[in-house]
């Protein structure tokens with residue numbers, strides 16, 4: 001007998017209620033999961049039964065277990081990300097706000113020629129905020145966020161990849177508005193290789209079919225993210241009508257990010273030192289590189305204490321200082337090569353959409 005594992009948290013598709021719990025805005029169609037701890041809204045429940053063991057009508061015919069797995073493993077209802085949490089990338093944020101968030105929020109206004117795109121490609125070096133943008137789009141649009149790495153379809157979801165893709169898009173349409181974030185999209189929608197096996201080929205075909213169908217059954221935006229955009233084949237590229245370059249942060253954006261990260265711990269870096277680190281010492285660093293640098297520097301005071309660290313009161317830990325950054329910088333280089341950056345620019349000039 002079908003038993004939804006999340007039914008107790010009133011967090012399952014079958015319960016179909018309307019709570020929000022402050023996690024995401026209220027624009028969704030009421031088919032959104034209710035976060036744990038806010039499970040007293042069974043009056044909104046379509047069936048009035050939290051332990052509902054039937055899939056809703058719209059999802060009948062789908063594999064219930066797979067629907068449950070999507071609910072628990074692919075729908076991301078973790079900490080919301082807003083555009084303000086993302087340093088820099090002003091143009092990209094502005095573009096996605098107008099291009100995709102508004103249409104997802106107000107489909108009644110964005111019809112006909114104004115209709116938003118169903119597919120958005122975010123490309124650029126790793127660690128520059130592509131995933132953050134995907135999450136922020138979902139949050140700012142009040143959409144359910146589905147997140148899956150394309151490479152997991154042929155590894156983790158082996159044997160059920162094709163069915164999973166079909167089911168995923170059906171659940172996304174049911175939970176509209178939805179954002180389906182497909183990380184490492186190049187690993188799936190790549191130009192055909194001689195050693196491509198039948199299973200991968202079928203998953204890829206199903207993907208293209210689903211991408212064609214997005215938006216016809218519900219407000220679903222598919223976002224593909226890739227560090228290797230040139231590996232996408234023509235058919236895949238065409239499905240992502242809008243293609244936005246997410247570049248490395250500019251020096252001033254690195255400073256904003258550095259300041260944000262430093263807020264989390266006690267430090268005694270002067271403005272001049274912060275400017276020096278962000279403007280001179282971290283050329284070519286991605287947001288993720290900067291975070292790794294700050295993490296390492298933040299461990300500096302603890303390392304200095306040695307075994308004493310285990311006994312010291314938290315408020316007595318010395319502040320992070322410039323010397324800790326100098327030390328951390330010794331072991332770090334930007335993770336993206338110049339030649340890769342040049343290739344992104346070429347792709348952007350050839351296929352990119354204006355931010």
Ligand code: ADP
Nearest residue numbers: 085086087126127128129130131132287288291
């Ligand atoms: P990717 O482009 O590979 O999807 P992510 O969005 O996953 O990169 O970013 C990885 C981590 O790097 C984030 O969790 C965040 O800590 C940091 N980061 C990267 N870019 C930014 C940014 N523009 N603003 C704030 N944090 C960022």
